[in-house]
Amino acid sequence: MKMKTALISVVLGLLFWFGLNGRLETGVLISGIVVVAIAAAFHVKDAVFGDVKFSPRAFIAFIAWLVVFVGELIKSNIDVMLRVISPKVRINPAIVEVKTKLKTPLGRLALANSITLTPGTLTTDIKGDSLFIHWIDASSTDVEGATKAIVAKFEKQLEVVFG
Amino acid sequence: MADQILMVAVLISLLSIGVILIRFILGPSVLDRVVAFDTAGIIAISVIVLLAHMLERFIYVDVALVYGLLSFIGVLVVARYHERGL
């Protein structure tokens, strides 16, 4: 668990470092490794990335999640834009409760962020395995209907990646 | 031609910041102003990136990154404080 966290943090940190610097030189590489190692040492005991799975199946699921996510982002943005420019404000908001099957903190974070980033749904609070979501156009206020409409499309892929 | 279109983009972005200022002044609550500030901050990041292109200064993109970080932390602090104090 700790090895995995350390490995993922160092790789992500180095990618970030080279993105910021924009060039590959010996000095930049050495100072980058030192800085990234210090930064990774601070949070290696929390084992935040310990639940990420490495397998071809997880990679395919991650790509599938990315495709679904970008599609939803564009679709829901257009939907909200149409609501904004329509002459009469058409909204039907509610805070609904949905249940998630994801167990790990990182998986729940990814799910909550995906829900929040698609306009129209906004994660207000998380308590245990239920998420409370402010929904701009609530078509059903019961738990099962809302879960099916909001969570199901992201959960299938995230379950493979984060468990 | 491309430069004129980018100029129009900058003007529309600045106009949106102006529209957001109306919400900032109207309020009515503190958190409404926080939301207005957050939105204006994100738009300001994009304006800085566009200015970096127009003035041909690559270093301004770093300014946009740091500005985004600071505005994120500011919003977080004010919202947490409003919830139950730091």
Place this chain on the structure above:
Amino acid sequence: MEMTGAVLALIGSIIFFLSALGLIRMPDLYNRIQTGTKATTLGTIILSIGLCLIHPEWTGKLVILILFIVLTNPISSHVVARGAHYSGQEMTDKTVGDALTEEDKDKEGTP
């Protein structure tokens, strides 16, 4: 290429303007968060992709900017929404249900 990038930047700024309009028109804080802080995410992504097309050598840093916006934006709007709920911000009359307030009441009822 430069033309495509400029048009993408224009689309991004139009999304900014529409979300600013939403911030003015929506009746309560939660709906303002929906249209305001999150619609700008797509605007920033589109505008940055446009600038990547104009300056291919800036791509690394602009990708970091996009990732930064995508990671921080939902967190800040979530924190504002939660702060609004627990400090008793009123919801609009059109609201059809509030599961979170009911949940809190249930907790208080059972000692």
